[in-house]
Amino acid sequence: MSIVWVHEDAITLNHPVFWTAGPAVQPIFIWDTEEHDRRAYSLKRRVFIYECAHDLDIPIYAGRPCEILPVLAAGETIYTAGTPNLYVLDVVADLRKSHDVTVVDAPQLAHIPANTDTGRFFRFWNRAKKSALTHSSENQIETATAP
Amino acid sequence: MVSLLDSLPPGLAKPCALKRLEKSGRDKVVSRVKDISPGLADSDVIISEIRGGRKAADQCLAHLNPAKYGSTRNHLDGAVTRLSPYIRHGVVNITDVRDTALDISSAKDSEKFIQQLSWREYWQRLYKEFPRNIWQDVEPYKTGFSPDDYQDNLPRDIAEGRTGIASIDGFIDELLTTGYIHNHARLYLAGYVCHWRRIKWQAGAAWFLTHLLDGDPASNNLSWQWVASTFSHKPYYFNLENIAKFSGDTVDTRIETNRPLAGTYEELYARLFPNLEPKK
Known part of the structure; x- marks a missing residue:
C-alpha cells in the first residue's frame, strides 16, 4: 500500500502530493523525537506540531522515518511533499535505495525566469511581483490542478 | 484514502501508531508530547496559547x-x-x-x-x-569585525531574558512564553544580540529556532544574516526612539531602564562599529 509521508513542513491533506498519489494511499505522520532533540525544539514547539498533526486525524507513529516508512510501504511507492529541509531530503535519499519515492512540490507564489539574479530580495521581487500579485485562478502559469 | 495498514513483508515488525487522543483536552496533548519526547528537559514546561491545526x-x-x-x-x-x-x-x-x-x-x-x-x-x-549552507555566512560581515570577534554561544542572561534592558527583556519574555513575536521585535532582538553583544548570528538563530512556532532554517537564519550584515550591505541596528515609535504603550521604553539602546543613530553607530568610518 502506498504511503504519503506527512512531514513537519506540510502538515496538511490539502497538498498536490495527494492529487498525484490518488485516493488509495495512507497518509501518516511520524513523530521523530530524536530529530526534535537535535533541533532543540522547546515543548511549546512540539505541542504546536503535534496539534497540527493530530488535527488531520491520520495515524501518528513515533520513531525514525527511515525505519518506519519502508516497513509500512512494503515496497510500494512512498509520496511526500517537496521541501528544502535537509532532514527530509536525507530521509528521501535513504528511502530511494529501496523504494520508489515521489516528491511533489506545492505551487509557488511567484514565477520568475530561471536565470534571475536573486542575490538580494528586491531583485527577486521586481521579477516576481506581477505573478505574486495575481490570483491563482487567473495565473496562467500555474500548472497544479485539482483531481 | 484507505484507513489501515495490513500487508507487511514477512519478518518485519509492524510499527504501531500511537493511540488517538480525544479531540478535546489540551492537557492530554501536552502529556502525550512529554511522553513521546524523553529528551525534553524537565524544566521546559511552557505551552503557548497559540494552538496548532x-x-x-x-x-x-x-x-x-x-x-x-x-x-x-x-x-x-x-x-x-x-x-x-x-x-x-x-x-x-x-x-x-x-x-x-x-x-x-x-x-x-x-x-x-x-x-x-x-x-x-x-x-x-x-x-x-544551497541546503547544506544554511548555517554558513553568505558574505563577510560589514561591521568592521571578523567572525572571530564574535562570541560563539548565547549568554544565559539573554537566553533567560535577564539582560537588564527592559524592552529587550520584554521581547525575550514574549518569545519564551508564546513562541511568537512581531517581526520588528525579532529585528530588535537580533540587532541587540549581534551588535550590542557581538555574538555570532548562528547562536541567536538557533535560540529562535528553539522557541519560535514559525521557526524554519531559511527565513530565520537568512533574516539573522540580514541583520548581522552577512547577507546585506550593512548591519541592521536601531535605537530606543525607534522602539518607542513602533511599540506605543506596549513596551517599557523609558531611558532609565534601556540606557544601552539610547542615543542618536550616529552615536550608536560609532559605539557599535568603531572600526568603520563615522556615520555622517
Whole structure:
C-alpha cells in the first residue's frame, strides 16, 4: 500500500502530493523525537506540531522515518511533499535505495525566469511581483490542478 | 484514502501508531508530547496559547485585512496576521493565503502583505539552492569585525531574558512564553544580540529556532544574516526612539531602564562599529 509521508513542513491533506498519489494511499505522520532533540525544539514547539498533526486525524507513529516508512510501504511507492529541509531530503535519499519515492512540490507564489539574479530580495521581487500579485485562478502559469 | 495498514513483508515488525487522543483536552496533548519526547528537559514546561491545526489557522485567516496590514505592519500592535506558524508548517498553503488576500482587497492594497509572503518564498528558494549552507555566512560581515570577534554561544542572561534592558527583556519574555513575536521585535532582538553583544548570528538563530512556532532554517537564519550584515550591505541596528515609535504603550521604553539602546543613530553607530568610518 502506498504511503504519503506527512512531514513537519506540510502538515496538511490539502497538498498536490495527494492529487498525484490518488485516493488509495495512507497518509501518516511520524513523530521523530530524536530529530526534535537535535533541533532543540522547546515543548511549546512540539505541542504546536503535534496539534497540527493530530488535527488531520491520520495515524501518528513515533520513531525514525527511515525505519518506519519502508516497513509500512512494503515496497510500494512512498509520496511526500517537496521541501528544502535537509532532514527530509536525507530521509528521501535513504528511502530511494529501496523504494520508489515521489516528491511533489506545492505551487509557488511567484514565477520568475530561471536565470534571475536573486542575490538580494528586491531583485527577486521586481521579477516576481506581477505573478505574486495575481490570483491563482487567473495565473496562467500555474500548472497544479485539482483531481 | 484507505484507513489501515495490513500487508507487511514477512519478518518485519509492524510499527504501531500511537493511540488517538480525544479531540478535546489540551492537557492530554501536552502529556502525550512529554511522553513521546524523553529528551525534553524537565524544566521546559511552557505551552503557548497559540494552538496548532487548520481551525486555528482559519481563525487567523478570517481576521486578515491586507490593506490595514500594509499601513500598520511595522507597529508591534499592528494588524499582523499571526499566520506564520501555520504557513511554516504547511497547514495553510502560501498561495491560498495570497488568494484569500486578493479576494478581500485589490492587488494594490494587498501588495505589502503579499510582498511579505514573498520574503518567505525568497528565503525558501535560496535554501533549496544551497541546503547544506544554511548555517554558513553568505558574505563577510560589514561591521568592521571578523567572525572571530564574535562570541560563539548565547549568554544565559539573554537566553533567560535577564539582560537588564527592559524592552529587550520584554521581547525575550514574549518569545519564551508564546513562541511568537512581531517581526520588528525579532529585528530588535537580533540587532541587540549581534551588535550590542557581538555574538555570532548562528547562536541567536538557533535560540529562535528553539522557541519560535514559525521557526524554519531559511527565513530565520537568512533574516539573522540580514541583520548581522552577512547577507546585506550593512548591519541592521536601531535605537530606543525607534522602539518607542513602533511599540506605543506596549513596551517599557523609558531611558532609565534601556540606557544601552539610547542615543542618536550616529552615536550608536560609532559605539557599535568603531572600526568603520563615522556615520555622517
